[in-house]
Amino acid sequence: MFTVFLVIVLAVAVQGAFQTRASIAQTFDRQSRIEQAQVALEELLRLQIDEENSVRGYILNRDLFYLQQYAGAVASFDRKEQTVRLALEAEQLNGALTMLEQYATLQQQWRTQVARPMLARPDRSMEEIDKQNKAFSDYENRTADAIRLVLANTNAALALSTQTQINQTLYVRAFWLLVFGLMTILFNAYGSRVSKELEEERTTTEILQRAFRSQHVPLPNCEVGSAYLAASSHLAVGGDVFDVYRLSGNLALVLIADVSGKGVDAAVITAFIKFTIRGIALRRRDPGAMLAEFNTAFAQTVENPYLFVSMFVGVLDTQTLQLRYASAGHDSAFVRRSTGVQQLAVTGPVLGVMEEPFETKTLFLEDGDMLVLATDGLTEARDRSGEQLHEEGAMRLIEQSSVHPQPLADELIARVKALGGNTMRDDLAILAIRVRDPQVSDA
Amino acid sequence: MRKALYAFAIVLACVAMTQGALRAQCTLPIGARVVLYGTSDDPDVFVWDSRFRMRSYAQGSFDQARALLPHALLVEPGTRARIVTCVAGFVESKYSDRADDAIGIVIVSGRYRGRGGWVLETDVRSMLRHPRR
Numbered sequence: 329m330f331t332v333f334l335v336i337v338l339a340v341a342v343q344g345a346f347q348t349r350a351s352i353a354q355t356f357d358r359q360s361r362i363e364q365a366q367v368a369l370e371e372l373l374r375l376q377i378d379e380e381n382s383v384r385g386y387i388l389n390r391d392l393f394y395l396q397q398y399a400g401a402v403a404s405f406d407r408k409e410q411t412v413r414l415a416l417e418a419e420q421l422n423g424a425l426t427m428l429e430q431y432a433t434l435q436q437q438w439r440t441q442v443a444r445p446m447l448a449r450p451d452r453s454m455e456e457i458d459k460q461n462k463a464f465s466d467y468e469n470r471t472a473d474a475i476r477l478v479l480a481n482t483n484a485a486l487a488l489s490t491q492t493q494i495n496q497t498l499y500v501r502a503f504w505l506l507v508f509g510l511m512t513i514l515f516n517a518y519g520s521r522v523s524k525e526l527e528e529e530r531t532t533t534e535i536l537q538r539a540f541r542s543q544h545v546p547l548p549n550c551e552v553g554s555a556y557l558a559a560s561s562h563l564a565v566g567g568d569v570f571d572v573y574r575l576s577g578n579l580a581l582v583l584i585a586d587v588s589g590k591g592v593d594a595a596v597i598t599a600f601i602k603f604t605i606r607g608i609a610l611r612r613r614d615p616g617a618m619l620a621e622f623n624t625a626f627a628q629t630v631e632n633p634y635l636f637v638s639m640f641v642g643v644l645d646t647q648t649l650q651l652r653y654a655s656a657g658h659d660s661a662f663v664r665r666s667t668g669v670q671q672l673a674v675t676g677p678v679l680g681v682m683e684e685p686f687e688t689k690t691l692f693l694e695d696g697d698m699l700v701l702a703t704d705g706l707t708e709a710r711d712r713s714g715e716q717l718h719e720e721g722a723m724r725l726i727e728q729s730s731v732h733p734q735p736l737a738d739e740l741i742a743r744v745k746a747l748g749g750n751t752m753r754d755d756l757a758i759l760a761i762r763v764r765d766p767q768v769s770d771a
Numbered sequence: 772m773r774k775a776l777y778a779f780a781i782v783l784a785c786v787a788m789t790q791g792a793l794r795a796q797c798t799l800p801i802g803a804r805v806v807l808y809g810t811s812d813d814p815d816v817f818v819w820d821s822r823f824r825m826r827s828y829a830q831g832s833f834d835q836a837r838a839l840l841p842h843a844l845l846v847e848p849g850t851r852a853r854i855v856t857c858v859a860g861f862v863e864s865k866y867s868d869r870a871d872d873a874i875g876i877v878i879v880s881g882r883y884r885g886r887g888g889w890v891l892e893t894d895v896r897s898m899l900r901h902p903r904r
Binding site: 373377434455456458459460462463465466467469470474 | 810815833
């Protein structure tokens with residue numbers, strides 16, 4: 329809303345600036361025409377004097393050069409008069425046009441009544457003609473003065489108009505600048521508040537997640553490592569959970585889950601997942617049954633129809649190294665063996681969507697094998713060009729990482745972070761458990 | 772001739788006395804020696820036999836002005852004269868905020884030496900020396 333308003337304010341200001349620019353440009357054009365007319369008028373007066381001087385020069389010297397000069401000045405005078413006329417017509421200065429016509433008529437009369445007789449009979453007494461000449465000259469100068477005055481007044485009026493327009497533009501620009509500035513301040517204040525709220529939510533979420541993430545209980549014949557990295561964006565933090573919980577002497581519950589939502593709500597659901605699964609696991613040993621029971625509890629507890637959970641649950645016998653597991657749509661589960669990395673199959677749909685049975689699978693691990701569980705932040709990680717890592721890429725990373733769980737978890741986190749240019753689109757949780765065969769160890 | 776000159780001078784002096792209040796506003800003092808010179812483009816000067824005709828010439832139409840020409844002398848630029856009277860702001864112009872003084876003179880050089888008349892303030896150049904510092 330604020331952004332739209334700012335854009336509108338900016339658009340109005342820019343449009344107004346262009347409008348004013350056009351208006352001022354038009355006024356400057358008019359001023360330019362007036363100034364051209366002023367210059368042309370001065371040239372016209374110079375040509376009038378040239379005509380008179382040429383006539384006087386011929387009378388004094390009888391040199392034909394002066395006659396040529398006179399003819400040239402007459403032709404130039406008529407052309408220049410046309411230039412001034414066009415400028416005055418363009419500006420619709422009708423009073424000045426009338427005076428220009430008078431001026432041109434006077435000059436024409438001067439040619440016939442003064443110049444021509446003087447050139448025809450240069451020897452005769454000049455007194456009367458000189459007086460006529462003087463009268464013409466006085467009146468032409470007076471008429472030119474009048475035209476000058478009109479042009480100067482018009483020019484001054486245009487200059488005043490330009491100044492007024494510039495002043496108005498300045499006031500209007502200042503007003504819009506003030507509005508824009510105020511809007512920006514309000515927008516920033518609003519943005520800061522929202523940002524602060526998001527940061528507070530992120531902090532709350534991370535605090536909740538830290539609180540719900542249990543310390544690993546030492547498991548016999550097992551080496552456990554884990555890592556967690558929150559997403560860069562405030563809005564993407566919250567839905568990952570993992571747990572390693574010792575059920576009895578040899579049996580351990582292994583859990584990793586990813587809630588579809590984000591934020592505080594998702595963080596609370598992760599707590600629900602962790603403690604509900606623990607409770608179920610104390611009564612049931614079959615991972616498929618655990619998921620089925622959790623699915624029912626989840627549907628009854630969480631009312632948000634858009635929330636669902638992908639989850640991997642395993643029960644590891646640390647003596648026999650048997651792993652029984654069930655996967656509700658959670659495909660980021662791998663076993664790293666000496667022969668390579670193997671992806672563990674999904675055995676049912678994600679939780680919170682439908683009532684479906686979940687198959688339990690059994691897997692026997694060998695000495696040195698490592699169970700690597702991750703959330704979708706691993707397989708859906710993207711490089712800078714936007715290319716997704718997928719399961720193949722994740723398996724390749726796991727294979728290239730350390731053989732010990734904690735260094736492996738840390739390396740995976742670091743590599744995924746580097747892949748995206750130190751930007752994490754989603755949370756990423758890694759849980760790695762390396763088993764040791766007790767018989768081999770004893771031996 | 773000399774009698775006529777004296778008579779004209781007396782008439783001018785009388786006129787000057789009636790315009791005493793205005794005379795003070797003239798730019799040049801009575802008795803000052805001046806040179807007659809029009810504009811650089813048109814330096815000849817009309818000397819009129821009446822200041823009213825001079826004003827009519829300056830303010831009227833061209834045809835009216837031409838009809839008045841027999842009442843004017845056309846003197847060459849550089850002709851010397853002495854100011855005998857002055858009427859401040861007598862000749863107003865449509866195209867100027869400032870009205871010209873009408874200056875009564877007696878010509879003291881050239882072919883019209885001894886003739887009196889009226890000229891515009893703008894056709895007169897003072898011969899006064901600048902005061903010593």
